Structures are given as structure tokens and as C-alpha cells.
Amino acid sequence: MERDIYDEDHEAFRGVVKEFIKRSATDEHRKRWEADGEIDRATMLAAGEAGIIGLSVPEEFGGAGMLQDYRFRAVVLEETIKAGLGSLAGALGIQDDLAVPYLVHMGTQAQKEKWLPGMATGEILGALAMTEPGAGSDLRGIRTTAKKVDGGYLVNGAKTFISSGKTADIVVTFVKTGEGDRPDAFSLLILEDGMAGFDHGKTLQKMGFHGWDTAELSFSDVLVPEENLIGGKEGLGFVQLMMNLPLERLSIGVAAAAAGEAAFDWTRDYVLSREAFGERVADFQNTRFKLADMATTVDVMWTYVDRAMELYADQKLTAEEAAKVKFWTTDREAELLDVGVQLHGGYGYITEYPIARAYLDARVHRIYGGTNEIMRDIVSRKIVGKR
Ligand SMILES: Cc1cc2nc3c(=O)[nH]c(=O)nc-3n(C[C@H](O)[C@H](O)[C@H](O)COP(=O)(O)OP(=O)(O)OC[C@H]3O[C@@H](n4cnc5c(N)ncnc54)[C@H](O)[C@@H]3O)c2cc1C
Known part of the structure; x- marks a missing residue:
């Protein structure tokens, strides 16, 4: 059945995605990602160069500004999946659907300025860490804590099954900043690769998506500056x-x-x-x-x-x-x-x-x-x- 959701701009963009796949996401590339268990950074940078990542990043932060039109994202998903590149589709999806939106819609001006330009080029890759070894469906059962200290938060705990968790430069992390399990007991903090006590841990061996990393993360007294609290206010995470x-x-x-x-x-x-x-x-x-x-x-x-x-x-x-x-x-x-x-x-x-x-x-x-x-x-x- 003919679909009529796309217009000529989306179809032109489809051509860009197809061209990118022909050039930078061939079967050779796919085999390499699967052997390495992750998409290499050069591919993500090429995606940035082609303009098919970070689609909703506003133009003022160097992005394509496609915030109001999700259909461009759908074109990327369709074309990568139909080309048999599930892992690439997943890695691009983590960036665009699970990491970028928290900054675009909920980040402070300073957070947007710091991370969004790199997220539009593929220089900064994101991930979203909610699930823990003891809590997946029941998100309010998480145990990762962020204790308020001078100038920031001290984070302790562990996450598991985090897509792009090994390759990510920044991880939007769901933490407990309050007591109990009321919605306002939780916050989202950005943890940055290289912070002392932040370990990317083990990459998990999966049934599928062999070219896309899924990792365990652990946090041991990680000092996260207050500026990394998404939205700049505690208790909004849930x-x-x-x-x-x-x-x-x-x-x-x-x-x-x-x-x-x-x-x-x-x-x-x-x-x-x-x-x-x-x-x-x-x-x-x-x-x-x-x-x-x-x-x-x-x-x-x-x-x-x-x-x-x-x-x-x-x-x-x-x-x-x-x-x-x-x-x-x-x-x-x-x-x-x-x-x-x-x-x-x-x-x-x-x-x-x-x-x-x-x-x-x-x-x-x-x-x-x-x-x-x-x-x-x-x-x-x-x-x-x-x-
Ligand atoms: C490859 C992969 C990538 C992932 N990527 C991410 C990621 O990027 N970030 C992230 O935070 N998480 C990620 N996850 C985690 C994923 O979201 C969780 O695994 C999922 O939400 C289920 O949680 P769980 O594994 O703890 O299962 P559990 O919650 O322990 O569930 C076990 C079983 O019980 C059922 N169950 C639980 N509660 C109920 C209920 N109330 N009623 C009926 N049935 C119920 C479940 O449906 C399931 O069948 C990923 C997981 C995988 C495998």
C-alpha cells in the first residue's frame, strides 16, 4: 500500500542516507563492526558529516534543526534497517532518540552549548542509563545514588544493559537524589567518560546486534558537577x-x-x-x-x-x-x-x-x-x- 507520509524533502534526505550507506556503511564495514562489537568512531563522524545524526539538534547549536519533523529520523531508521544494518540503526537511534532529546528539550542553556554541537557531528556520543542489575521494569527500584556534596554530586552504583555504554562520551544517568521511591526522589545526571570512579565495565555478549556495544557501567564515588544535573533542578528525573x-x-x-x-x-x-x-x-x-x-x-x-x-x-x-x-x-x-x-x-x-x-x-x-x-x-x- 502506498504511503503518503513523506514529502519531497524527506525523499531527498532518503537519497542522502542511501549515499552514506553506499560509502560508509557497506558490508565490509558491517563485518568489521560485528568483529569489534561496536560501531567505530569514524563511521559516527561520517554520519555527522553526512548530516544524518543529531537531527533534532537546533541550528544554533550546529544541528539540522529537524526537531519538529520526526519523519527524517524515521527515514534514517528505515534505510539502515532495510540495508541489513541493524547495529548502525541502533547506534544512531541511541544518540538521536535516547540522548539528544534530554538536552534539546530539558537541558539548561549551558548544557546545550557544551554538548549539543559535538552531538550533531558525532564527536560526542551519548547513552541513556536507567536499568540496573536489580531493577529494569521497576525503575523506581534503582539503587544508584547521587549524594549532594560541595559543588556537585557523589555518585555510587551500577547500571547494566546500557546500549552504546562502552562507546559513549556522556551518559544520561538515572539516579536517586532523594529518599524513598516518590517520583521526585530521582534525577538525571550527565556522567562524562573519564570522570574518576566511572568505569565502563564489561561489554556484554548478545544474541543479536553484534555490531553495537551494550555495556555494564559502575560508579564509585564519581564526583559530578552540579552543572551536569539535567534541567538544573533536582527531583525531575522520573x-x-x-x-x-x-x-x-x-x-x-x-x-x-x-x-x-x-x-x-x-x-x-x-x-x-x-x-x-x-x-x-x-x-x-x-x-x-x-x-x-x-x-x-x-x-x-x-x-x-x-x-x-x-x-x-x-x-x-x-x-x-x-x-x-x-x-x-x-x-x-x-x-x-x-x-x-x-x-x-x-x-x-x-x-x-x-x-x-x-x-x-x-x-x-x-x-x-x-x-x-x-x-x-x-x-x-x-x-x-x-x-
Ligand atoms: C540489548 C539490550 C539493550 C538495552 N539498552 C538499554 C539502555 O540503553 N538503557 C537502559 O537503561 N536499559 C537498557 N536495556 C534494559 C531493558 O530496558 C530492560 O532489560 C527491560 O526494561 C527489562 O528489565 P529487566 O531486564 O530488569 O527485566 P525484569 O524487569 O526483571 O522483567 C523480567 C520479566 O518479568 C516481566 N515483568 C516485570 N514486571 C512486570 C509486571 N508488572 N507485570 C507483568 N510482567 C512483568 C517482564 O516483562 C519480563 O518478562 C537494554 C536491554 C538489552 C537486552
């Missing part, structure tokens, strides 16, 4: 996280729809060229029916995701709507990739094939950004009026 979660979940929805579409494209191409019993695999009725189901699911996914993008543009994408988009699209993504792998036969299990890599990458879409159970919890509480 609300700040809640404000940005719809964007994070929308992006996971876009990524899921793009991976679903890619699964369809890769599978259609494969079954058209593969033969068994003297005919194309595509000619078996089972295959044709599966392709019909896949094509229809992809259409419905995009129709839904495109509508969510429109709502986001109008600042009307609520927490519940974003949660619905996140769990529904990632569940469909999993089904599409599973069918795609099956129709590839044995080759579907071989990671040289993009369908196999995408299948492995996609598994975490139902876990991070809030698990799909937590998404259903958010949606169902609203339905029944449970606080």
Missing part, C-alpha cells in the same frame, strides 16, 4: 524520563515496521530465485499465502506507525498510544521474521543472510524500551482505570 519514552517507543515501532518490510522483501526475493521439486519456492501455495499475509501485515504496520508519527508531530502521542505501538509492532515484527526465516529454509539460519541477523536483532525489541508486558500493563491500566 518526569523527564516519562516525557521522552513515547519517542523511544515510537522509534522502536518504526524500526519494527522497517524490519518487517525488509523481512518481506528479502523473503520474496529469495523464494522467487530458489527452486525445489522443479518449481520456484514462490509458486507453492503455502509460500504465496504466507507472502500475502506478510504483505498485508506490513501495510497495516506502516498505516499504524505513520499515524503514530503524525500524532507525535502534533504532540499528541500519549504514553498509552506509544505503548500500544511498541508492543503491537514488535510482536508483528517477530512473526514476520519468523515466517521469513522459515521460507529461507536452512539459509534462513545462517547469519550471512540478513534475515537471520534481523531475526536475532529483533528479539530484544520486545524486551527493551519497556518490555511488551509492561506496555500491555500501561495500556490496560488506562482501560480499567487502575493507577
